[in-house]
Amino acid sequence: MEQSQVKYNYEYEEKLKICFIGAGGHSYRNVYPTFQYAPVDLAAICDIDKDRAEAYARQFGARRAYTDHHEMLEKERPDAVFIVTSYHPDGRVQATDLAMDALNAGVHVWMEKPTASSIQEVQQLIEVSKKKNRYVMSGLKKVFFPTIEKVKEIIESPEFGRASSIYIRYPQAMPPFEQRSDLTKLKGLLDHIFHPASIIYYLMGQIAQLSYEREAMNGGTITNMKFKSGAVGTLQLTAGMSGSSPLERLEVIGEGANVVVDNGVKLTYYRKTKRPSYGRSSSFLVDNEAAPLYWEPEFSLGQLYNKNIFYLGYVPEVLHFCESILSGKPPVKGTLTESMEILKLFEAYRNTPESTITVLNK
Ligand SMILES: NC(=O)c1ccc[n+]([C@@H]2O[C@H](COP(=O)([O-])OP(=O)(O)OC[C@H]3O[C@@H](n4cnc5c(N)ncnc54)[C@H](O)[C@@H]3O)[C@@H](O)[C@H]2O)c1
Structure with missing residues (x-):
C-alpha cells in the first residue's frame, strides 16, 4: 500500500473554493476538522440556524455565514459544496434535495451518507450529475x-x-x-x-x-x-x-x-x-x-x-474528492454506483x- 505524505492545508498551492451546508454535530466533530489536511478554501457555511452557522464560520475560518443555501451558492459560486444535514419529517434524506440544488447550480457535491432513501432518487442524482458534468461523492468512510x-x-x-x-x-x-x-x-x-x-x-x-x-x-x-x-x-x-x-x-x-x-x-x-x-x-x-x-x-x-x-477514513475520503476535482477525474470511491447497490x-x-x-x- 502506498504510504502517502499528508500535506497541511496551508501547504497546498492550489485550493478549491468550497461552501458547506450544515452546522450540526457530526460535521463539527469529523468533517470540518478534515480541512486542516485538504486543499480547500472554506469560503462560507450555511445552516438554517443562523447562530450556529456564524459560530462554525468563526471556528473553522469561513469568511461568511448564510441561512439560505440558494443564496450562498448564487453569491459564492464555489467549486464544490459539502453537505452534512439530516432527515425530513417523512424520513427522506435532506441532503438528496440539497445535492440536486447544488448540481443545478453547477457545483461538485460531497455529501454525507445516506445519499438518498431510494434507488429512484440515486438514479435522479446520476442523471443530473451526468447532465451538469459535476461529480457527486458520498461519505462512505468505511x-x-x-x-x-x-x-x-x-x-x-x-x-x-x-x-x-x-x-x-x-x-x-x-x-x-x-x-x-x-x-x-x-x-x-x-x-x-x-x-x-x-x-x-x-x-x-x-x-x-x-x-x-x-x-x-x-x-x-x-x-x-x-x-x-x-x-x-x-x-x-x-x-x-x-x-x-x-x-x-x-x-x-x-x-x-x-x-x-x-x-x-x-x-x-x-x-x-x-x-x-x-x-x-x-x-x-x-x-x-x-x-x-x-x-x-x-x-x-x-x-x-x-x-x-x-x-x-474521514480525511482520506475528503482528499479523494478534492483530488478528483483538481485532476478532472471522477471519484472512484464513494460513487453513486456504490450508493445504488x-x-x-x-x-x-x-x-x-x-x-x-x-x-x-x-
Ligand atoms: N459517517 C459517519 O461517521 C457519520 C456519523 C454521524 C452522522 N453521520 C451523518 O451526518 C449527517 C448529519 O448528522 P448530525 O448528527 O450531525 O445531524 P445534525 O442534526 O446535528 O446536523 C444537521 C444540520 O443540518 C442543518 N440543516 C438541515 N437542513 C438544512 C438546510 N436546508 N440548509 C442548511 N442547513 C440545514 C440543521 O440545521 C443541522 O444543524 C447525517 O446524514 C448522518 O447520517 C455520519
Whole structure:
C-alpha cells in the first residue's frame, strides 16, 4: 500500500473554493476538522440556524455565514459544496434535495451518507450529475479505513486466492416487516446500512441474491448473500449487544488464507500455510515466513494515523474528492454506483419478508 505524505492545508498551492451546508454535530466533530489536511478554501457555511452557522464560520475560518443555501451558492459560486444535514419529517434524506440544488447550480457535491432513501432518487442524482458534468461523492468512510483498504489489497493478491466468503457484523435493529413501508421507522437502518454495505460491495462486488432471518427479541437479523462472483456471505445486523462492546467484526476467507478486522483498527492476515500435523505436532507456531501478520495502531505518539479523522477514513475520503476535482477525474470511491447497490439492499429489506429469496442483480 502506498504510504502517502499528508500535506497541511496551508501547504497546498492550489485550493478549491468550497461552501458547506450544515452546522450540526457530526460535521463539527469529523468533517470540518478534515480541512486542516485538504486543499480547500472554506469560503462560507450555511445552516438554517443562523447562530450556529456564524459560530462554525468563526471556528473553522469561513469568511461568511448564510441561512439560505440558494443564496450562498448564487453569491459564492464555489467549486464544490459539502453537505452534512439530516432527515425530513417523512424520513427522506435532506441532503438528496440539497445535492440536486447544488448540481443545478453547477457545483461538485460531497455529501454525507445516506445519499438518498431510494434507488429512484440515486438514479435522479446520476442523471443530473451526468447532465451538469459535476461529480457527486458520498461519505462512505468505511471504504477509506486504512484497514479495509489493506483487506482489499490482501484479498486481491494471488497468494490469498479468490475471496470465497465474507462475514460482517454491525449493530443495527430492524423493525418488523409490517412497519417497513413507513420510512420514518427505518431511519436507523437507512442511516447505518451504508456502513457494512459499502464494505461488502467494495470487497465482494454485486450481490446476486439474498435472504434473511430476523429475531423478534431485539430485531437482530442474519442475511445470507450469494455474490455475482460466486462467493457467499453473511451480514449479521445485531441488536442486543453491550454498550461497552466494539461494534464491528469482518472476516474474508480466500483459498487457504483469511483476513480479519476487529473494531476497525486491528487487522490479522492468516497467510496460506499448512496446519501443524494433526495429533503429532507439539507446537502451534508456524514458520516465520508463513506466520500470521498482525497490525494495530500505537496510541502513544501524537501522530496523524492514530487520530480518528484518519483511521476512520474521514480525511482520506475528503482528499479523494478534492483530488478528483483538481485532476478532472471522477471519484472512484464513494460513487453513486456504490450508493445504488447499497440502496438495492435497503429496498430488499423494505420490500421482502423474512425467509424469502430476493434477486438484487441478475
Ligand atoms: N459517517 C459517519 O461517521 C457519520 C456519523 C454521524 C452522522 N453521520 C451523518 O451526518 C449527517 C448529519 O448528522 P448530525 O448528527 O450531525 O445531524 P445534525 O442534526 O446535528 O446536523 C444537521 C444540520 O443540518 C442543518 N440543516 C438541515 N437542513 C438544512 C438546510 N436546508 N440548509 C442548511 N442547513 C440545514 C440543521 O440545521 C443541522 O444543524 C447525517 O446524514 C448522518 O447520517 C455520519
